[in-house]
Amino acid sequence: MPDLSHGDDAAAVNSLRSAVMRLSRRLKHQRVDESLSPTEMSVLGTLVNCGTATPGELARKEHVQPPSMTRIVALLEAKGLVRLEPHPEDRRQKVVTSTEQAEVMLKESRRKRNTWLAELADGLDEDEWAKLRAAAPVLEKLAHL
Incomplete structure:
Protein backbone atom coordinates (compact mmCIF):
# COMPACT_ATOMS: atom_id res chain seq x y z
CA MET A 1 0.00 0.00 0.00
CA PRO A 2 1.30 3.47 -0.80
CA ASP A 3 2.62 5.42 2.15
CA LEU A 4 0.82 8.76 1.87
CA SER A 5 3.16 10.25 4.45
CA HIS A 6 6.04 9.59 2.04
CA GLY A 7 6.50 12.43 -0.43
CA ASP A 8 6.93 10.32 -3.58
CA ASP A 9 3.93 8.08 -2.87
CA ALA A 10 1.72 11.01 -1.91
CA ALA A 11 2.72 12.89 -5.06
CA ALA A 12 2.10 9.82 -7.25
CA VAL A 13 -1.35 9.22 -5.75
CA ASN A 14 -2.24 12.89 -6.16
CA SER A 15 -1.02 12.92 -9.76
CA LEU A 16 -2.90 9.70 -10.59
CA ARG A 17 -6.14 11.01 -9.06
CA SER A 18 -5.86 14.28 -10.92
CA ALA A 19 -5.08 12.64 -14.27
CA VAL A 20 -7.85 10.05 -13.96
CA MET A 21 -10.39 12.75 -13.09
CA ARG A 22 -9.37 14.98 -16.01
CA LEU A 23 -9.42 12.10 -18.50
CA SER A 24 -12.74 10.89 -17.14
CA ARG A 25 -14.34 14.31 -17.56
CA ARG A 26 -13.03 14.58 -21.11
CA LEU A 27 -14.15 11.05 -22.00
CA LYS A 28 -17.66 11.82 -20.76
CA HIS A 29 -17.97 14.36 -23.55
CA GLN A 30 -17.23 11.71 -26.18
Whole structure:
Protein backbone atom coordinates (compact mmCIF):
# COMPACT_ATOMS: atom_id res chain seq x y z
CA MET A 1 0.00 0.00 0.00
CA PRO A 2 1.30 3.47 -0.80
CA ASP A 3 2.62 5.42 2.15
CA LEU A 4 0.82 8.76 1.87
CA SER A 5 3.16 10.25 4.45
CA HIS A 6 6.04 9.59 2.04
CA GLY A 7 6.50 12.43 -0.43
CA ASP A 8 6.93 10.32 -3.58
CA ASP A 9 3.93 8.08 -2.87
CA ALA A 10 1.72 11.01 -1.91
CA ALA A 11 2.72 12.89 -5.06
CA ALA A 12 2.10 9.82 -7.25
CA VAL A 13 -1.35 9.22 -5.75
CA ASN A 14 -2.24 12.89 -6.16
CA SER A 15 -1.02 12.92 -9.76
CA LEU A 16 -2.90 9.70 -10.59
CA ARG A 17 -6.14 11.01 -9.06
CA SER A 18 -5.86 14.28 -10.92
CA ALA A 19 -5.08 12.64 -14.27
CA VAL A 20 -7.85 10.05 -13.96
CA MET A 21 -10.39 12.75 -13.09
CA ARG A 22 -9.37 14.98 -16.01
CA LEU A 23 -9.42 12.10 -18.50
CA SER A 24 -12.74 10.89 -17.14
CA ARG A 25 -14.34 14.31 -17.56
CA ARG A 26 -13.03 14.58 -21.11
CA LEU A 27 -14.15 11.05 -22.00
CA LYS A 28 -17.66 11.82 -20.76
CA HIS A 29 -17.97 14.36 -23.55
CA GLN A 30 -17.23 11.71 -26.18
CA ARG A 31 -20.73 10.22 -26.10
CA VAL A 32 -23.00 9.06 -28.86
CA ASP A 33 -26.24 9.64 -26.92
CA GLU A 34 -26.12 12.89 -24.95
CA SER A 35 -29.42 12.06 -23.24
CA LEU A 36 -27.82 9.29 -21.15
CA SER A 37 -25.83 10.06 -18.03
CA PRO A 38 -22.40 8.50 -17.46
CA THR A 39 -24.00 6.21 -14.85
CA GLU A 40 -26.64 5.06 -17.32
CA MET A 41 -23.94 4.36 -19.91
CA SER A 42 -21.97 2.45 -17.29
CA VAL A 43 -25.02 0.31 -16.44
CA LEU A 44 -25.42 -0.55 -20.13
CA GLY A 45 -21.73 -1.44 -20.32
CA THR A 46 -22.06 -3.69 -17.30
CA LEU A 47 -25.06 -5.46 -18.83
CA VAL A 48 -23.37 -5.92 -22.20
CA ASN A 49 -20.26 -7.31 -20.48
CA CYS A 50 -22.00 -9.61 -17.97
CA GLY A 51 -25.19 -10.48 -19.85
CA THR A 52 -27.94 -10.13 -17.26
CA ALA A 53 -28.25 -8.89 -13.70
CA THR A 54 -30.88 -8.06 -11.15
CA PRO A 55 -31.32 -4.39 -10.24
CA GLY A 56 -29.71 -5.16 -6.86
CA GLU A 57 -26.66 -6.71 -8.51
CA LEU A 58 -26.37 -3.71 -10.81
CA ALA A 59 -26.59 -1.34 -7.84
CA ARG A 60 -23.69 -3.14 -6.14
CA LYS A 61 -21.57 -3.22 -9.30
CA GLU A 62 -22.22 0.45 -10.05
CA HIS A 63 -21.87 1.58 -6.41
CA VAL A 64 -25.28 3.23 -6.25
CA GLN A 65 -28.23 2.76 -3.90
CA PRO A 66 -30.88 0.21 -4.98
CA PRO A 67 -33.66 2.85 -5.30
CA SER A 68 -31.41 4.86 -7.63
CA MET A 69 -30.76 1.77 -9.75
CA THR A 70 -34.49 1.06 -9.92
CA ARG A 71 -35.01 4.55 -11.39
CA ILE A 72 -32.09 4.12 -13.82
CA VAL A 73 -33.40 0.76 -15.04
CA ALA A 74 -36.91 2.20 -15.50
CA LEU A 75 -35.48 5.08 -17.56
CA LEU A 76 -33.39 2.70 -19.70
CA GLU A 77 -36.40 0.44 -20.21
CA ALA A 78 -38.54 3.41 -21.30
CA LYS A 79 -35.86 4.25 -23.89
CA GLY A 80 -35.86 0.68 -25.19
CA LEU A 81 -32.29 0.03 -24.04
CA VAL A 82 -33.02 -2.74 -21.51
CA ARG A 83 -35.65 -5.44 -20.98
CA LEU A 84 -36.99 -6.61 -17.64
CA GLU A 85 -37.89 -10.27 -17.38
CA PRO A 86 -38.93 -12.50 -14.48
CA HIS A 87 -36.02 -14.01 -12.53
CA PRO A 88 -35.79 -17.72 -13.45
CA GLU A 89 -35.45 -18.84 -9.81
CA ASP A 90 -36.98 -16.03 -7.73
CA ARG A 91 -40.23 -14.71 -9.19
CA ARG A 92 -40.12 -11.74 -6.76
CA GLN A 93 -37.13 -10.36 -8.67
CA LYS A 94 -36.58 -9.17 -12.21
CA VAL A 95 -33.60 -9.73 -14.46
CA VAL A 96 -32.32 -6.84 -16.57
CA THR A 97 -30.94 -7.49 -20.06
CA SER A 98 -29.58 -5.03 -22.61
CA THR A 99 -31.36 -4.75 -25.95
CA GLU A 100 -29.76 -4.89 -29.38
CA GLN A 101 -30.30 -1.12 -29.64
CA ALA A 102 -28.26 -0.64 -26.46
CA GLU A 103 -25.49 -2.91 -27.70
CA VAL A 104 -25.23 -1.03 -31.01
CA MET A 105 -25.21 2.34 -29.22
CA LEU A 106 -22.60 1.16 -26.70
CA LYS A 107 -20.40 -0.25 -29.47
CA GLU A 108 -20.51 3.10 -31.30
CA SER A 109 -19.82 4.99 -28.08
CA ARG A 110 -16.81 2.80 -27.32
CA ARG A 111 -15.55 3.24 -30.89
CA LYS A 112 -15.85 7.02 -30.58
CA ARG A 113 -14.07 7.08 -27.20
CA ASN A 114 -11.34 4.70 -28.36
CA THR A 115 -10.74 6.86 -31.43
CA TRP A 116 -10.52 9.96 -29.24
CA LEU A 117 -8.04 8.27 -26.89
CA ALA A 118 -5.96 6.96 -29.81
CA GLU A 119 -5.79 10.47 -31.27
CA LEU A 120 -4.76 11.80 -27.87
CA ALA A 121 -2.09 9.09 -27.58
CA ASP A 122 -0.61 10.23 -30.91
CA GLY A 123 1.00 12.99 -28.85
CA LEU A 124 3.03 10.44 -26.85
CA ASP A 125 6.46 9.20 -27.80
CA GLU A 126 7.11 5.44 -28.07
CA ASP A 127 8.46 5.15 -24.51
CA GLU A 128 5.44 6.96 -23.05
CA TRP A 129 3.07 4.80 -25.10
CA ALA A 130 4.83 1.62 -23.88
CA LYS A 131 4.47 2.78 -20.27
CA LEU A 132 0.79 3.54 -20.81
CA ARG A 133 0.20 0.09 -22.36
CA ALA A 134 1.93 -1.49 -19.35
CA ALA A 135 -0.13 0.61 -16.91
CA ALA A 136 -3.50 -0.22 -18.52
CA PRO A 137 -4.00 -3.59 -16.72
CA VAL A 138 -3.06 -1.99 -13.39
CA LEU A 139 -5.56 0.83 -13.93
CA GLU A 140 -8.19 -1.76 -14.89
CA LYS A 141 -7.50 -3.63 -11.65
CA LEU A 142 -7.84 -0.40 -9.63
CA ALA A 143 -11.17 0.31 -11.33
CA HIS A 144 -12.55 -3.03 -10.14
CA LEU A 145 -11.31 -3.00 -6.53
